[in-house]
Amino acid sequence: MSGTNQNLSVSTNLPLAPVIILVGPQLGENIGMCARAMLNCAVTELRIVNPRDGWPNPAAVSAASGATIVLDEANLYTSTKEAVADLEFVLATTTRPRGMVKEIYSTDAASVEIRKRNVDGAQKCGIMFGPERAGLENDDVVLANAILNIPLNPGFSSLNLAQAVLLVCFSWLSAKNPFRSEEVIMEMGDTSLARKDEIELLLEHIEDELAKGNFFRSPGQKPVIRLNIRNFFFRSAPTQQDVRTLHGIVSCLTGKRSWK
């Protein structure tokens, strides 16, 4: 699960990722965990405003679990205003009502909005996160175009900083990501699904042996039971390997008879 020695390039065909702006973060460990969460989601540009414990911070490096590229390239600012200066669309993450007239985006709505604005890298977007305890101040929130609210259990909505960054970045990564498609794929190993005629031969094998064993005692019940058996094996989509194994099982179970 480490993944840290693999190729960190994240170019593929992803649109421009949003910039993550940490305002007044306290613990270096949290900054490192944010960097890791960002890189998990192919988000690489980090800006840090007035980190409490200074910068660089060794605690951040060890908590980043290999996402040092994000920390190495992070930029440091002394005010939120400077940190968002070159951005065209900024969201402020907060759960508290601010009494400000601002649109409130859910995580998914924010991701769609950022993707839309990033067609051909047209607009550079950023997402601000406040300090661990207090969150963003109103003077920071006011710099944003809109508010981002992560919709959680209203009875227990406290997230740590890195978890908030993770959810926001994952939502961005997943938006219109081809892999987000709700289509389910099948890991096939070295085999492939059995053809219907292969399943049919298996069923003949089973039914032959069942008839010999007087399985269908009541003639009236036979059609229903037979249909249920067939339904199970067709519905269950055995592989060719499964079909071979099932033939083997039937032969083994019946073969014992002659070994007595």
Add this chain to the structure above:
Amino acid sequence: MSGTNQNLSVSTNLPLAPVIILVGPQLGENIGMCARAMLNCAVTELRIVNPRDGWPNPAAVSAASGATIVLDEANLYTSTKEAVADLEFVLATTTRPRGMVKEIYSTDAASVEIRKRNVDGAQKCGIMFGPERAGLENDDVVLANAILNIPLNPGFSSLNLAQAVLLVCFSWLSAKNPFRSEEVIMEMGDTSLARKDEIELLLEHIEDELAKGNFFRSPGQKPVIRLNIRNFFFRSAPTQQDVRTLHGIVSCLTGKRSWK
């Protein structure tokens, strides 16, 4: 941002949440952070299989940041088999290919699937997570109906345990109502899907008889063949009726022996 003294009730109109199963978790701190992530997303039922450092664990409580209700009500198991025994649909979270024939769900596809299966609480679903370093073993993965893969930056996909739990639970919480006209539903007749422990009993029956019949001739091959057989029957989602019929088939096939 604390939220810990607020009302923890999560009833609202949410469908039945999936059960979270941590298999062999190492650090109590990670278990606590998982509990917090779960409660953030209104997911409350935690099952723990063989935690390395014993249970209860004070480190879990302090890391849970108030989500003690999840820890207090967590159930402890000595095997994964027991932990999934009463569940009807189980996903195994893994990033490694297993060479097993299993469907692979993305996080979103899994969330939609679980919502669909939970209409009126019809099916109890669970999601398994492996130990921090190694992930789930094949013997655990085989118990699942399908695999859950969290689609991340392929160049840096290492998540910590609580972050994986958070993304999966948040996806479930965020999943839109899946009940649309194009949805695929399962006509169940008057039976219901077998529970995992019912399938386990069937497999014991089959394997007992195969052992008697000297099916596993080569000891080296036995684990692979056994895993394939188990994978087929867990993946194929037999109904309770199917399981009864399959017991009958095995008894019939082996029973013939004594009639000679």
